[in-house]
Amino acid sequence: MERFKIGELTIEAGRTILMQGAQSPQFYTVLRGQGLRHKTLENGRRQVISFVLPGDLVGLQAVVTGEMQHSVEASVETTLCVFDRAGLWDLFSNQPKRSYSLTWLSAVEENFLGETLATLGQRDASQRIAWALVRLHERLSALGMARSGRVPLPWRQQDLADAVGLSLVHTNKTLARLRESGLADWSGGGLSLPGRRELAEMAGIDLEYPTQRPLL
Amino acid sequence: MERFKIGELTIEAGRTILMQGAQSPQFYTVLRGQGLRHKTLENGRRQVISFVLPGDLVGLQAVVTGEMQHSVEASVETTLCVFDRAGLWDLFSNQPKRSYSLTWLSAVEENFLGETLATLGQRDASQRIAWALVRLHERLSALGMARSGRVPLPWRQQDLADAVGLSLVHTNKTLARLRESGLADWSGGGLSLPGRRELAEMAGIDLEYPTQRPLL
DNA sequence: CGCTTCTTTGACCCTTATCAATGGCTGTGG
DNA sequence: CCACAGCCATTGATAAGGGTCAAAGAAGCG
DSSP states (O other): OTTTEEEEEEEOTTOEEEOTTOOOSEEEEEEEOOEEEEEEOTTSOEEEEEEEOTTOEESHHHHHHSSOSSEEEESSOEEEEEEEHHHHHHHHHHOHHHHHHHHHHHHHHHHHHHHHHHHHHHOOHHHHHHHHHHHHHHHHHHTTOOBTTEEEOOOOHHHHHHHHTOOHHHHHHHHHHHHHTTSOEEETTEEEOTTHHHHHHHHTOOTTOOOOOOOO | OTTTEEEEEEEOTTOEEEOTTOOOSEEEEEEEOOEEEEEEOTTSOEEEEEEEOTTOEESHHHHHHSSOSSEEEESSOEEEEEEEHHHHHHHHHHOHHHHHHHHHHHHHHHHHHHHHHHHHHHOOHHHHHHHHHHHHHHHHHHTTOOBTTEEEOOOOHHHHHHHHTOOHHHHHHHHHHHHHTTSOEEETTEEEOTTHHHHHHHHTOOTTOOOOOOOO
16 A cells, blocks of 8 residues: 555644645545535535544545545644555556455445435434434544543534534534533533433434444 | 346336345446435435436445445336446456446545535525436436437426425425426426526536546 | 325424524734 | 634524425326
């Protein structure tokens, strides 16, 4: 793999990694950090497509499609592993295992987007929030980023709102309700879920589903 | 490619191709026909993930992830090209070009899901409907399935409603408004868009974006 | 020709968006 | 060290978009 790796890149918090509309000669893998993908519509509204965590692939779209259809930004300082567009072809030619992993990642991501779609399309406000919190907590825990049940959640309420398709105000009020009922505590950039089970049930999530991801 | 192709499979209208929760030793490519992917939630509600058209890949998810997270059904008689799970590995080992196409397809699909997400999250009812109609018309036309501007749309209003996250009733009323204003005419299983430009503008779609797809 | 499935329409109301302010925290400069 | 600016969270009031319910047409089908 080292052969295809050009180098590492560290991006400071708040900076854009890839811009919607941009072409990119490179794509990345996240080594450390957290970020988000988002898309800006013509009407000025913003949709957060997904939250980006270590192990995620970023920018393959631009390499393959020619142009990014969404932006990716770092929410905290983030370190990326850089690969070259040209290397991608080498990869497919000489590293069937690795290219398979790549497709694997794509398929899992696609799968997750399908679930997100179902959430936006068919669940009400509290279910959406519960769903997002449980999934985030789950993924971050699986990455070993939990410290006594608390995982880092460096995003703003506005980001979550844009992710689940709710207004900031309503997101805030829904979060407040969850906090009061002792199910979820998101504060100071950290999240813990004392009522993980209840939240999962509320959102209609099957907890026994450990969606694994391969590393490149 | 023929080496990996096991055979062809024809499914009659209304039948399920792949069931949510099922494992599948095969995956498919659509040769002819139309269908839809949908996901059923615990609360009984249904989300249509996407509409399936010729050239689409179906069931790669089950091969890669182990289990389908959504169902796929044929809306009209549909012919599939069948590939074997084992063949997939051969493909990656010996056909870099083809495996690249596979990833390509995945990436494009992922991209499209992102746009769908933005639609459900950030657009109102008429924008969603307009978006869906324009996109469907666009893809079907690109596939050469248009006859004097009219493309086959064999789905029910309920399917469209479940795709864009609206109720059947509201979808119906929104469609009625579009019909009265002469922008779109969906009837008798066919769709024509006299007001394609206006609809695209209403939905905030960039029409100059011909999302191409490779064939396997 | 009766049955089922799908579309259409009207009435009512609930969830969520929007608007508008206030409060809290942090960093910066005087 | 305090005042001020900026960003984000919080809260209340009001309104609207879309959901739900219910029932009546249409249309395909055995």
